[in-house]
Amino acid sequence: MMLPLLSFLLLGQAAAAQPRSASPQLGPPPKAAPVDGPIEQITFGPIFRQRFMCAPHPMGELDYAGDALGSDCVVTGGVAGTSGYMKFYRTDGKANEDWYGWHAEVLAPVSGTVLGILTKPENNVPGTMGPPPAGQIRILTNDGIVVVLAHLTDFRVKAGDHVNAGQTIALDGNNGAARNPHVHIGAWRQRDAVPLEIRWDLRALAATWDR
Numbered sequence: 001m002m003l004p005l006l007s008f009l010l011l012g013q014a015a016a017a018q019p020r021s022a023s024p025q026l027g028p029p030p031k032a033a034p035v036d037g038p039i040e041q042i043t044f045g046p047i048f049r050q051r052f053m054c055a056p057h058p059m060g061e062l063d064y065a066g067d068a069l070g071s072d073c074v075v076t077g078g079v080a081g082t083s084g085y086m087k088f089y090r091t092d093g094k095a096n097e098d099w100y101g102w103h104a105e106v107l108a109p110v111s112g113t114v115l116g117i118l119t120k121p122e123n124n125v126p127g128t129m130g131p132p133p134a135g136q137i138r139i140l141t142n143d144g145i146v147v148v149l150a151h152l153t154d155f156r157v158k159a160g161d162h163v164n165a166g167q168t169i170a171l172d173g174n175n176g177a178a179r180n181p182h183v184h185i186g187a188w189r190q191r192d193a194v195p196l197e198i199r200w201d202l203r204a205l206a207a208t209w210d211r
Contacts, residue, residue: 026116026138028133029064029188032062032063032067032069032193033065033194033195035195039059040189040197041197041199042110042196042197044110044187045108045165045166045200045208046200046201046208047149048073048104048106048107048172048183049209050075050076050100051075051076052076053073053086054072054073055071055072056070056071057071057072065186065193066138068186068195069195069197070184070187071186071198073183073185074099075099075100075172075181076088076100077090077100078090088101094126096125096126096174096180096181101181102172102174103153103154103171103172103181104171104172106152106171106172106183107167107208108139108164108165110141110145111141111142111162111163111164112140112142113160114138114139114159115159116138116159117158117159118133118134118137120153120173121135121153122175123173124175124178124179124180127180129178129179130174130176130177132176132177134150134152134176135152135153135155135170135173136148136150136176137155137157137169145187145190145196148184148186150183151181151182151184152172152183153170153173154170154171154173155170156168166208186198
């Protein structure tokens with residue numbers, strides 16, 4: 001299980017090494033400000049209705065505010081009742097449709113206003129990384145935190161909309177600097193581009209997954 005996860009840690013590195021093209025829908029994120037003291041945290045609600053696993057980006061690995069301290073999250077399946085074991089895809093993972101997360105509904109992890117959306121209709125073949133930028137959405141919370149979710153497709157909201165935590169905002173895709181279907185999520189303070197560490201609301205996860 002750990003070998004596939006290691007590949008997700010490299011996704012943002014490839015993106016950061018290439019220029020981030022601006023979009024009329026959504027411009028590039030700011031460079032992450034240095035964090036000299038304790039790392040601040042933000043608590044997110046679930047981004048999938050299914051169980052998922054995340055691989056975090058450690059401090060200093062990536063440069064951009066949306067990447068620094070972000071996480072790459074993948075839906076898991078393969079468990080039925082008391083039998084089976086968690087895995088990312090049903091057979092060999094060579095087709096996007098084989099992955100449990102492919103086109104799964106992506107939920108807003110916070111409430112706020114949609115700052116902008118960047119669409120990316122092209123899909124990558126699993127195992128082959130595409131060029132950045134990824135299809136993404138940014139949400140601004142009432143307390144000035146920008147939350148980005150990337151590698152999305154089929155958006156269900158638009159710029160200027162208010163979204164509530166738990167609302168469906170898009171579907172899980174495989175575009176941009178990605179090798180397989182997953183969602184990248186990150187957050188930073190809008191006023192100074194300081195990145196935030198992600199924590200998960202475990203009570204909200206339990207309520208969502210047990211439906």
